[in-house]
Amino acid sequence: MVLNALIVDDEEYSRKSLYFLLQENCPEVTVGAIAKSVAEARSLVGEQQFHLVFLDIAMPKENGFELLPTLQRNNIMVIFTTAYDQYALKALKAEAVDYLLKPIDIVELKTAVSKAVDWARLIAQKDPEPERDEVAKKDDKTSRKISIPSTHGFNVIDTDEIIYLEADSNYTNFHLKNGEKVTISKPLKEFEDSLTDVNFIRIHKSVIVNFRYVQGYSNKNGLQVFLTNDVNLPVSRRRSSDFLDRAKQYFNR
Incomplete structure (x- = not known):
């Protein structure tokens, strides 16, 4: 399974660095587009079909969390990429696949992409919910x-x-x-x-x-x-x- 991905980051170096890391190390991902802002990302999501977004958090005008409603409506997975660690718990609550700190470690990136691929396979199955329901039942205790x-x-x-x-x-x-x-x-x-x-x-x-x-x-x-x-x-x-x-x-x- 190959995931079509969108990179969203206001820093040019970070955008290029992540793009090349994915190209060299993650054959499961194709970068379909790159956005410099949340507004640009919204526009791209309306034009293309993405499976996964690599999303920076601290950006001018709108931060990464403000893009989440658009991504959730379109069933797009999120891997946060940020220089700040204080958003980790909020990212987990947002059902992010993973949370990567810059500079991005190659091993951690490959692990995050592997999680996204597994998640995408579950979503693609006809009825992936029973397994998750069993987990929920256990956690309800x-x-x-x-x-x-x-x-x-x-x-x-x-x-x-x-x-x-x-x-x-x-x-x-x-x-x-x-x-x-x-x-x-x-x-x-x-x-x-x-x-x-x-x-x-x-x-x-x-x-x-x-x-x-x-x-x-x-x-x-x-x-x-x-x-x-x-x-x-x-x-x-x-x-x-x-x-x-x-x-x-x-x-x-």
């Missing part, structure tokens, strides 16, 4: 009780009260909404298995987070998740793709 052992018995905790879990050798620290930290003499892996049907994801070999408390994500200074309790946690590169995919499902359901 946003809260339940789990029991964790204590010195004299056990405690019952609502999963909604857990901000994140952190491995500490063969122990696990539960960081709770009320600020309390509960340490359990069991490894993190045991709790990962029991939390697969609620909104938790392992972002690192030693950390599981609850999406309910994620307020931002950045790959500017290493991959990080920002939580509502002012804690920043690292996301391993191996788990970053899965995190972004799950984040899109969570924030857009």
Whole structure:
């Protein structure tokens, strides 16, 4: 499958750089047009059929997010390309395929294009929704009780009260909404298995987070998740793709 793409960026160097990166590294993409502004992009979308837009965010007069309604009406996928990392969560909520920081890394670009191709294949299928519905049903189970052992018995905790879990050798620290930290003499892996049907994801070999408390994500200074309790946690590169995919499902359901 070959995707017809539109590049939207007000900087000439960025437009040319991305065009050549795609030409040299992404045979799944054909650049059908290049726009210098949101207004020009709207006009092109009205004239041509595009599958994918590489969209800058910070541009004069109108920013990239103001083009989204036009793209969504035309079922056009979006990969954001920007020099700023503070828009990452908003991009995920906008159902972007990916969010690439400039200067664009070739490996990350190829990964983003691969995601777009997979997404396009799903859209092209006659009925791609059942699989997504199953994901939504699993994610709808946003809260339940789990029991964790204590010195004299056990405690019952609502999963909604857990901000994140952190491995500490063969122990696990539960960081709770009320600020309390509960340490359990069991490894993190045991709790990962029991939390697969609620909104938790392992972002690192030693950390599981609850999406309910994620307020931002950045790959500017290493991959990080920002939580509502002012804690920043690292996301391993191996788990970053899965995190972004799950984040899109969570924030857009």
